[in-house]
Amino acid sequence: MFRRFAISFVFTLAALGATARTRPHYGGTLRVEVAGDPWQRPSGIARRLVYDGLTQLDPSGALQPALAISWEQDNSFHRWQFRLRPGVRFHDGTVLTSATVVASLKASCSARCPWDAVKAVGPLVIFTNDSSMPNLPALLASDQFLIALTANADGKTPAGAMGTGPFQASDFKNGVLALAANENCWSGRPFADSVEIRVHRSIRDQWLDLGLGRADLVEVPAEQLRQAQQQRLSVLTSPPIVLLALQVSDAGLLANVKVRGAIAAAVDRSALYNVIFQKQGEVTASLLPQKMSGYSFLFPTARDLNKAHELRGGLATGELTLSVEGEGAMQLAGQRIALNLREAGFNVQMAPVGVQHSDLMLRKFLISGNDPSAALERILWDADALVPVTEQTSADLYKREQTILENRKIITLVDLPLGYASGARIRDLRVRADGTPDLAGTSMEDAR
Amino acid sequence: MRAMRVVVTVALVVCWAIGCTALGAQLQQSQSPWSQPAAELAGQIADILGPGQAQLTVRNLSTIQAGEIPSIRKLIEQDLKARGVLAGGTESANAIRVTLSENARERLWVAEVIEGNETRVTMVHVGAGEASAIRTTNERVVLRKEKMPSLVARSGGTMRDDPILAAAEINGHLVVMFDDRISVFSSAGGRWIESNSFAMSSKLARDARGILLPTADGGSFTAYAPGTQCSGSYSLPLNGAAQDSGWTVRCRASDDPWPVYQSADASSAPALKAFYNAARDFFTGVVTPNIGVDLPPFYAAGMIPRPAGGAAVLLAGVDGKVQTVENGVMRPIAGARDWGSDLAVVRSGCGMGTQVITSSSGEAANDSLRAFGIPALEAIPESNALGMDGTVTALWTAQDGKSAMAVVRNGAGEYEVDRVSALCN
Numbered sequence: 001m002f003r004r005f006a007i008s009f010v011f012t013l014a015a016l017g018a019t020a021r022t023r024p025h026y027g028g029t030l031r032v033e034v035a036g037d038p039w040q041r042p043s044g045i046a047r048r049l050v051y052d053g054l055t056q057l058d059p060s061g062a063l064q065p066a067l068a069i070s071w072e073q074d075n076s077f078h079r080w081q082f083r084l085r086p087g088v089r090f091h092d093g094t095v096l097t098s099a100t101v102v103a104s105l106k107a108s109c110s111a112r113c114p115w116d117a118v119k120a121v122g123p124l125v126i127f128t129n130d131s132s133m134p135n136l137p138a139l140l141a142s143d144q145f146l147i148a149l150t151a152n153a154d155g156k157t158p159a160g161a162m163g164t165g166p167f168q169a170s171d172f173k174n175g176v177l178a179l180a181a182n183e184n185c186w187s188g189r190p191f192a193d194s195v196e197i198r199v200h201r202s203i204r205d206q207w208l209d210l211g212l213g214r215a216d217l218v219e220v221p222a223e224q225l226r227q228a229q230q231q232r233l234s235v236l237t238s239p240p241i242v243l244l245a246l247q248v249s250d251a252g253l254l255a256n257v258k259v260r261g262a263i264a265a266a267v268d269r270s271a272l273y274n275v276i277f278q279k280q281g282e283v284t285a286s287l288l289p290q291k292m293s294g295y296s297f298l299f300p301t302a303r304d305l306n307k308a309h310e311l312r313g314g315l316a317t318g319e320l321t322l323s324v325e326g327e328g329a330m331q332l333a334g335q336r337i338a339l340n341l342r343e344a345g346f347n348v349q350m351a352p353v354g355v356q357h358s359d360l361m362l363r364k365f366l367i368s369g370n371d372p373s374a375a376l377e378r379i380l381w382d383a384d385a386l387v388p389v390t391e392q393t394s395a396d397l398y399k400r401e402q403t404i405l406e407n408r409k410i411i412t413l414v415d416l417p418l419g420y421a422s423g424a425r426i427r428d429l430r431v432r433a434d435g436t437p438d439l440a441g442t443s444m445e446d447a448r
Numbered sequence: 449m450r451a452m453r454v455v456v457t458v459a460l461v462v463c464w465a466i467g468c469t470a471l472g473a474q475l476q477q478s479q480s481p482w483s484q485p486a487a488e489l490a491g492q493i494a495d496i497l498g499p500g501q502a503q504l505t506v507r508n509l510s511t512i513q514a515g516e517i518p519s520i521r522k523l524i525e526q527d528l529k530a531r532g533v534l535a536g537g538t539e540s541a542n543a544i545r546v547t548l549s550e551n552a553r554e555r556l557w558v559a560e561v562i563e564g565n566e567t568r569v570t571m572v573h574v575g576a577g578e579a580s581a582i583r584t585t586n587e588r589v590v591l592r593k594e595k596m597p598s599l600v601a602r603s604g605g606t607m608r609d610d611p612i613l614a615a616a617e618i619n620g621h622l623v624v625m626f627d628d629r630i631s632v633f634s635s636a637g638g639r640w641i642e643s644n645s646f647a648m649s650s651k652l653a654r655d656a657r658g659i660l661l662p663t664a665d666g667g668s669f670t671a672y673a674p675g676t677q678c679s680g681s682y683s684l685p686l687n688g689a690a691q692d693s694g695w696t697v698r699c700r701a702s703d704d705p706w707p708v709y710q711s712a713d714a715s716s717a718p719a720l721k722a723f724y725n726a727a728r729d730f731f732t733g734v735v736t737p738n739i740g741v742d743l744p745p746f747y748a749a750g751m752i753p754r755p756a757g758g759a760a761v762l763l764a765g766v767d768g769k770v771q772t773v774e775n776g777v778m779r780p781i782a783g784a785r786d787w788g789s790d791l792a793v794v795r796s797g798c799g800m801g802t803q804v805i806t807s808s809s810g811e812a813a814n815d816s817l818r819a820f821g822i823p824a825l826e827a828i829p830e831s832n833a834l835g836m837d838g839t840v841t842a843l844w845t846a847q848d849g850k851s852a853m854a855v856v857r858n859g860a861g862e863y864e865v866d867r868v869s870a871l872c873n
Contacts, residue, residue: 022747022764022788023730023788024654024655024729026728060861061552062609188653188654188656189653190654191654290509290549292551292552293551294549294550294554294555295556297549298558370553372551393573394551394556
């Protein structure tokens with residue numbers, strides 16, 4: 001109780017001291033705290049600070065050049081060539097070449113790449129594939145394909161993370177990852193001199209540190225956004241870009257689409273939305289959110305227990321295991337889903353935390369960008385079911401989604417936002433299209 | 449007989465009036481922006497359902513105003529009726545559920561046609577409209593915003609996402625400095641079409657800035673960007689070549705000081721030049737000619753003429769303080785605590801004669817501009833705040849000296865150039 005009061009009091013004082021906006025100042029250290037691993041995909045906060053992709057999404061979700069300055073397709077999207085930005089160097093001074101890019105891309109996806117071949121020709125990086133790749137430029141903006149130096153000029157593997165981004169990793173000590181400004185960043189030197197990321201910090205401790213001025217930016221999980229607003233934290237949220245979905249195996253009894261349909265009918269999305277996630281984001285039964293597609297409401301979200309029983313048809317499914325990606329609210333959501341399924345006659349057991357392989361997996365998919373076709377392809381890629389999405393009109397995309405969802409291998413549940421709370425020193429903080437904070441464009445009021 | 453004639457005349461007039469009203473209503477509906485999508489959707493519904501009766505419901509999930517929904521429903525009903533589908537009858541087994549929706553790119557009208565247990569879906573796209581409002585003031589000076597026409601790239605696409613550092617109208621063309629090039633635009637059809645582009649290899653910065661200064665004769669310009677100086681000149685093309693082909697722009701690496709303001713007579717040479725720190729995006733405080741006092745690093749400067757003669761130099765410091773330098777003495781200005789970093793001095797002739805237009809936002813999502821008079825050591829508001837449609841990323845005095853030019857980046861990251869005039873109220 002006292003802790004909550006203390007946090008509120010500190011933020012009230014901070015708000016009273018707010019000043020008008022001037023041009024951003026250079027200098028200072030941004031202190032960030034996160035609950036997880038800052039290098040973890042897809043939303044690890046350090047990744048986007050240290051690495052760049054060939055392409056990138058701007059805050060509105062539009063595709064923009066990054067390490068590639070232009071690209072063009074050939075042979076009906078079966079071949080793409082990307083022209084590299086000249087004069088870019090990795091943090092250790094190694095020049096960015098098409099060869100270093102190709103090496104990085106090959107390391108990033110090894111055998112499971114959305115292309116058959118990638119090769120370096122002069123300043124060009126050329127991708128070819130037997131299937132059409134209409135959304136490759138958008139796919140290359142995703143976190144998986146950020147460019148890292150795999151070997152320096154001497155052929156040796158660089159020590160630590162080596163990218164071309166606005167910050168370079170400088171130290172990791174006592175649970176704090178230190179990043180230093182890249183003075184020669186191709187996209188301009190960041191405003192802050194350095195960023196300190198304190199890792200594996202509980203949300204409660206993060207908020208307390210923010211209130212006491214020991215942190216400038218902390219995380220606010222979707223289910224705690226309401227609480228953060230009540231405590232008058234300065235909260236910044238992304239649109240609902242994290243799709244929470246149940247990925248269903250098609251092995252054994254689950255090979256029967258009716259059994260998978262019974263699982264879909266048994267899940268109570270409203271309870272997840274109302275109780276677990278505190279009415280943040282939106283309930284969904286579609287892959288793309290309503291704001292992106294405009295037709296999400298066509299997929300019914302209501303629970304139908306009778307239909308679930310009917311579809312299961314008295315079949316004994318044996319024991320099903322349910323694994324959950326993440327902790328906290330995700331585990332609670334998993335438990336709630338297991339309860340829903342037991343009510344429909346399924347024998348569901350929760351897999352231990354950390355186990356990834358199971359009959360049912362509660363997962364998060366990132367939906368970024370404003371191109372629904374590319375976003376849909378990205379979800380399929382993340383679900384290990386990559387098939388090119390060539391549909392462009394809303395009517396065609398709707399039919400495509402309908403076809404994908406009818407086989408019930410992905411049961412979508414809730415679209416959630418990502419949230420952050422910032423201290424009074426922070427200014428011009430924006431959330432990128434992938435939901436991570438753009439710390440390179442952030443400055444501090446008291447920097448001189 | 450006479451009474452009969454009166455009755456016939458009155459009847460004719462009434463019929464004419466009713467006819468006009470009906471025709472007017474019909475015309476009004478045919479002119480509605482929703483007529484075409486309503487007809488298209490009704491056609492698709494009729495193709496699925498065939499002639500008959502169906503219960504129609506319309507709901508709105510879009511940004512269309514609630515007041516417009518009844519007229520949209522009426523349009524759909526009429527178009528359905530024209531195709532043999534009668535909307536109404538709660539006893540009908542068929543139902544049409546129309547949802548007026550939208551996504552990031554367009555409006556989307558979706559119809560779910562329900563026949564028994566079967567539901568079929570059809571949808572049409574509807575173009576989205578835009579509206580903008582201009583705020584006015586009622587104080588001594590009124591700031592009026594005028595948006596410059598949109599910029600169109602040579603490829604035909606808009607270039608609203610390219611950061612604009614500075615712009616000026618020269619020789620009937622619009623010269624725009626982006627962070628990587630200087631482009632010349634020609635006016636056509638109410639828009640500026642890019643006709644020439646000259647690469648500029650300035651050092652990229654997070655808060656990139658630039659100055660574009662037309663010469664007094666209006667035939668050429670000098671441009672300054674971090675680490676780069678460019679000069680452009682225009683000569684009338686020979687042999688009937690296109691008017692816009694006469695531009696030549698040459699750039700070179702340079703650390704020369706930038707002109708930070710003109711003297712009161714805009715035709716004369718820059719009154720003050722300042723060295724720019726390209727790695728930190730501010731002026732270092734070292735100026736030429738020397739004005740007799742060591743200046744702190746600053747973002748913007750201006751010159752305010754004094755009624756008694758002479759002038760004061762106004763500085764928006766990196767530390768957030770606004771100060772004047774007059775007679776070799778630097779003094780802080782009161783009443784400027786909520787100023788932003790950019791300022792433009794305009795000679796409106798109203799109020800105190802010269803105003804300083806400055807950006808000011810506090811914590812609001814969008815910036816605003818306001819005119820201040822500085823008769824002594826206090827900034828006195830002379831206009832109401834003029835709301836801008838986003839963040840003001842650059843602000844400078846226009847060539848005429850009577851208005852300011854502002855570059856605004858809206859929430860979607862798109863840039864536009866606005867001319868802001870100070871008018872007497």
